[in-house]
Amino acid sequence: GRLAWTVEGVGGTPGILLISTPRPPKQVRLEDHPVESFTYEAAERLLRVRFPNEARPRLLEVSF
Secondary structure (H helix, E strand, O other): OEEEEEEOOOOOOEEEEEEEOOOOOOEEEEOOEEOOOEEEEOOOOEEEEEEEOOOOOEEEEEEO
């Protein structure tokens, strides 16, 4: 499966997306670029994805 969101924020600020999921992701991508800054906590079933915000909409995709 795959989930996708449009993310947008104040440029130059840190962005974070918190996702409740029963399994870790296989891949996280932001505008077709891999995102390396994510953590999955199995005990809490939470995925945290960190990325730099930009003042324009971008597609963030999580593949399982």
